[in-house]
Amino acid sequence: MSQRLRVMLETFQPGGIILFKRNLEDAEQIHALLSEAQKASAKPMFLCVDMEGGTVDRLREVIAPVPSVAQVATAASKKLFRKHGRLLGEEVRTLGFNTDFAPVLDLRKFFPNR
Numbered sequence: 403m404s405q406r407l408r409v410m411l412e413t414f415q416p417g418g419i420i421l422f423k424r425n426l427e428d429a430e431q432i433h434a435l436l437s438e439a440q441k442a443s444a445k446p447m448f449l450c451v452d453m454e455g456g457t458v459d460r461l462r463e464v465i466a467p468v469p470s471v472a473q474v475a476t477a478a479s480k481k482l483f484r485k486h487g488r489l490l491g492e493e494v495r496t497l498g499f500n501t502d503f504a505p506v507l508d509l510r511k512f513f514p515n516r
Contacts, residue, residue: 403435403438403439403442407439408438408442411439411442411443412442412443415443415444415445416443416447417445417447417448418447418448418449418450418501419439419447419448419449419450420450420451420452420503421435421436421450421451421460421499422452422460423460426460426461426463426464427464428464429464429465429496429497432464432497432498433497433498436449436497436498436499437498448500448501449498449499449500449501450499450500450501450502450503451494451499451501451502451503452502452503452504453468453490453493453494453499453502453503453504454470454471454490454503454504454505455468455469455470455471455473455474455486455490455504456468456469456470456471456472456473457470458470461493461494461497464497465493465497468486468489468490468493469486471483471486471505474486487504490502490504
């Protein structure tokens with residue numbers, strides 16, 4: 403973590419941060435960055451990532467590629483949906499994130515022509 407970022411976190415005390423692919427190098431770096439960011443804040447923060455699988459897979463080079471919700475949907479299996487969600491949750495939690503902006507509903511199912 404840069405000194406500039408540390409000072410910003412200590413000064414502004416945000417409620418959370420989000421990391422994107424450009425912030426992610428490897429598992430150790432991610433875990434250390436999230437830990438240092440939390441230490442800079444007096445209050446617990448949301449440590450966020452947008453990890454959906456498929457094209458929005460921030461961790462494909464860190465852990466392994468994960469299929470998209472649309473790919474999982476082709477199997478029409480609730481069991482696979484649960485496993486997919488659990489896998490995403492376990493991946494992000496293992497790295498130190500406590501919030502994932504993953505989809506909970508695919509609007510294409512309800513609005514296929516949009």
